Amino acid sequence: AQTVTQSQPEMSVQEAETVTLSCTYDTSESDYYLFWYKQPPSRQMILVIRQEAYKQQNATENRFSVNFQKAAKSFSLKISDSQLGDAAMYFCAYRSGVPGTYKYIFGTGTRLKVLA
Amino acid sequence: KAGVTQTPRYLIKTRGQQVTLSCSPISGHRSVSWYQQTPGQGLQFLFEYFSETQRNKGNFPGRFSGRQFSNSRSEMNVSTLELGDSALYLCASSYFEGGDGYTFGSGTRLTVV
Numbered sequence: 001a002q003t004v005t006q007s008q009p010e011m012s013v014q015e016a017e018t019v020t021l022s023c024t025y026d027t028s029e030s031d032y033y034l035f036w037y038k039q040p041p042s043r044q045m046i047l048v049i050r051q052e053a054y055k056q057q058n059a060t061e062n063r064f065s066v067n068f069q070k071a072a073k074s075f076s077l078k079i080s081d082s083q084l085g086d087a088a089m090y091f092c093a094y095r096s097g098v099p100g101t102y103k104y105i106f107g108t109g110t111r112l113k114v115l116a
Numbered sequence: 117k118a119g120v121t122q123t124p125r126y127l128i129k130t131r132g133q134q135v136t137l138s139c140s141p142i143s144g145h146r147s148v149s150w151y152q153q154t155p156g157q158g159l160q161f162l163f164e165y166f167s168e169t170q171r172n173k174g175n176f177p178g179r180f181s182g183r184q185f186s187n188s189r190s191e192m193n194v195s196t197l198e199l200g201d202s203a204l205y206l207c208a209s210s211y212f213e214g215g216d217g218y219t220f221g222s223g224t225r226l227t228v229v
């Protein structure tokens with residue numbers, strides 16, 4: 001069975017600084033997706049970034065980028081120029097590429113605090 | 117473009133009752149998935165529906181059921197409520213089965229007393 005581990009329950013970063021959130025996963029599959037979701041106090045999960053396992057190039061979305069290390073099964077999220085609005089719970093998620101097993105497996109989350 | 121709409125936002129029920137939660141996906145999205153979020157267990161997959169068919173089911177008892185209508189709207193039902201069913205129930209939609217990144221609703225906060 002696949003697992004997703006986020007070992008940092010809480011992180012803090014100064015406004016305008018850079019922070020990296022860690023995520024490791026375990027799978028025997030070769031085809032899968034990885035995601036980072038943000039959940040602010042409003043409760044709605046917001047997709048931050050996605051990475052297809054077959055793509056070697058790391059995904060980027062504006063100030064957000066990932067470091068995808070497939071062999072090490074690591075998928076960290078880097079937030080550059082942190083803003084107060086980035087404060088939220090961040091969840092790493094895995095989705096199998098095998099038809100019929102498309103459920104997302106989420107990590108336990110990392111609470112990010114942004115200090116003014 | 118309207119997002120994923122979940123109703124109601126908050127619900128308080130008594131043990132033993134049943135409850136129905138509703139989810140309207142983004143227009144054109146045919147896949148709807150449900151997740152339960154609790155402080156202790158985190159986010160857990162309940163089920164996924166695609167074109168009115170249940171495609172995948174998580175490890176929840178049979179008290180949890182769902183369905184999807186021809187307009188892609190979905191309902192989730194929990195019968196014989198237990199205190200442990202208190203949670204945030206999140207619905208997510210995508211165009212393709214499984215999706216390459218769900219769009220989530222804001223959830224229904226269910227409290228069982």
